[in-house]
Amino acid sequence: MVLRTAGGRLSLVVFLWSVAVVLGQNGWSVTYTKKSICTLKGSTVDLSCSYTYPSWHKVTTTFWFTKKYAVENYVNLRNDPDYKGRVMYHSDKMNGHTLTITDLRESDSATYKFRFITDQTGGKHTGDPGVTLSVTDLQVKVTTTWWSTTLTCSTTCTLTGNPAYTWYRNSKIVQGASSPSYSVYFQTEDSFYCAVKGINSPAVSVEGHSYFHVTYTHQRICTLNGSSVDISCSYTYPSGHTVSETIWYTKGKLNEAPQILSPGYGGRVVYLGNMQSDSILRITDLREEDSAEYKFRFRTDQTTWEPTFPGTTLTVTGLQVKVTPATVTEGQKVTLTCSTTCTLSDNPNATYIWYKNGHVTNQSISLFLNPVSSEDAGRYSCAVEGHEDLPSDEETLTVTCEDV
Missing domain, CATH: 2.60.40.10 (Immunoglobulins)
Incomplete structure (x- = not known):
C-alpha cells in the first residue's frame, strides 16, 4: 500500500533505506583510530583500529601490512625482514586490533593497512585508506637577528599529540615542558639541544662552527x-x-x-x-x-x-636462549628465542644460527618445536650470523613424558 500511494519518488527512498539497514547489519568495515601519525625516530608507536564483518563469519587471520606484491600476496609485517623483532600485535574481544612498532626508523614511514580473513569463502577485507605514519628526527634550527638568537626544535612533520619540548644548555635543563622554541639574548659559546620524550636532537652552538663544537x-x-x-x-x-x-x-x-x-x-x-x-x-x-x-x-x-x-x-x-614454556612436556609447542638486551646497531634484522649439542640445526630468530618430543632434548645455543665465534651460553632443554 505504501509503495502504491507514495509514487515512484517515495519508492526509491524506501529502497535506499532498506539497503542501508542490510549493509549496517552485515557489512565489512575497518575504522582507524588515527588517519595519520607523526612521531620520532627511535621511539615506539601504536596504530589501532576496530573492524566489523557479517555475523555468520568467524575471523581466522588478522594482520597489518605495507607491501603487496601481487593479487593476494600481502606481506604480513611479522614476516617482513625490515621489521624483524620490532613488531607486536594486540587484539581484544571487541574486534579491536593494535600494531606496535618499536625502535622506529625513518624508513618505516609508510601507509599501514589492516586486513582480516574469515572462515567463509570470499571472507577477506582490507581497511582502506589505512594509517599514514611519518617518522622524523629532531634538528635545531638557528635564526639570528641583531638583538637575539632563536633556536627552534624542528621536525619534518608536526608531531602527533602536541608533545612537550625540553631545552638543554650544556646538558642542563633551561626550559622544560614548553614550546619548540628557545631564545638567547647574549653571545655564548655554550651548546644547546632539545629533547622530546627522552629523544635528543644533535647539539648546536649559538655562535656556529667558528667556535668549539663536537658532533657524535x-x-x-x-x-x-x-x-x-x-x-x-x-x-x-x-x-x-x-x-x-x-x-x-x-x-x-x-x-x-x-x-x-x-x-x-x-x-x-x-x-x-x-x-x-x-x-x-x-x-x-x-x-x-x-x-x-x-x-x-x-x-x-x-x-x-x-x-x-x-x-x-x-x-x-650478550646472547641468551629463552625457552617458552619453562617446563616442557612431550607433545607441547615449544619456542626457543635468541635474545639481546638491546637491538644490535649494525645488524637490527639479524639472522640467528641455532646449535643443538654443538651442531648447526637451523637459521631463524626463534626455533619452534611443534610438537616437541624426547628427541628434541639437548643443549641449545645461538649466534648472530656473521658472528658465529660469539655464541650464547648453552641452555639445556629437558622434555618430560606426558602423563598417561
Missing part, C-alpha cells in the same frame, strides 16, 4: 659481547688554533672520576682519524662492563676544550 656520529650503539666497535665524532674549533691532543673517556658514575681511554689502554683501545677534524675510538674484545657513555675532548695549542652535552652511549649485550 651516533647517540647510541648496541653491540655484541666479544665484538669490536668504532665510536666516532667530528669536531671544529676557531681558526688559528692547532690541535695538539685528543682524548676519549667514559663519563664517571656517581662519585667516580672519568676513565681516560688512552691508545693501548688494556690492549683493547686504538685511536683512528686525522686528529684535526675527526676521531674514532676503536674498542676490541668488548665486555658488558664496557657499557657506558663515551665522550671526546681535545686540546689545542691555546686551550683545552671539553663538551658538556651528551656523548655516545654504548651498550654491550
Whole structure:
C-alpha cells in the first residue's frame, strides 16, 4: 500500500533505506583510530583500529601490512625482514586490533593497512585508506637577528599529540615542558639541544662552527659481547688554533672520576682519524662492563676544550636462549628465542644460527618445536650470523613424558 500511494519518488527512498539497514547489519568495515601519525625516530608507536564483518563469519587471520606484491600476496609485517623483532600485535574481544612498532626508523614511514580473513569463502577485507605514519628526527634550527638568537626544535612533520619540548644548555635543563622554541639574548659559546620524550636532537652552538663544537656520529650503539666497535665524532674549533691532543673517556658514575681511554689502554683501545677534524675510538674484545657513555675532548695549542652535552652511549649485550614454556612436556609447542638486551646497531634484522649439542640445526630468530618430543632434548645455543665465534651460553632443554 505504501509503495502504491507514495509514487515512484517515495519508492526509491524506501529502497535506499532498506539497503542501508542490510549493509549496517552485515557489512565489512575497518575504522582507524588515527588517519595519520607523526612521531620520532627511535621511539615506539601504536596504530589501532576496530573492524566489523557479517555475523555468520568467524575471523581466522588478522594482520597489518605495507607491501603487496601481487593479487593476494600481502606481506604480513611479522614476516617482513625490515621489521624483524620490532613488531607486536594486540587484539581484544571487541574486534579491536593494535600494531606496535618499536625502535622506529625513518624508513618505516609508510601507509599501514589492516586486513582480516574469515572462515567463509570470499571472507577477506582490507581497511582502506589505512594509517599514514611519518617518522622524523629532531634538528635545531638557528635564526639570528641583531638583538637575539632563536633556536627552534624542528621536525619534518608536526608531531602527533602536541608533545612537550625540553631545552638543554650544556646538558642542563633551561626550559622544560614548553614550546619548540628557545631564545638567547647574549653571545655564548655554550651548546644547546632539545629533547622530546627522552629523544635528543644533535647539539648546536649559538655562535656556529667558528667556535668549539663536537658532533657524535651516533647517540647510541648496541653491540655484541666479544665484538669490536668504532665510536666516532667530528669536531671544529676557531681558526688559528692547532690541535695538539685528543682524548676519549667514559663519563664517571656517581662519585667516580672519568676513565681516560688512552691508545693501548688494556690492549683493547686504538685511536683512528686525522686528529684535526675527526676521531674514532676503536674498542676490541668488548665486555658488558664496557657499557657506558663515551665522550671526546681535545686540546689545542691555546686551550683545552671539553663538551658538556651528551656523548655516545654504548651498550654491550650478550646472547641468551629463552625457552617458552619453562617446563616442557612431550607433545607441547615449544619456542626457543635468541635474545639481546638491546637491538644490535649494525645488524637490527639479524639472522640467528641455532646449535643443538654443538651442531648447526637451523637459521631463524626463534626455533619452534611443534610438537616437541624426547628427541628434541639437548643443549641449545645461538649466534648472530656473521658472528658465529660469539655464541650464547648453552641452555639445556629437558622434555618430560606426558602423563598417561
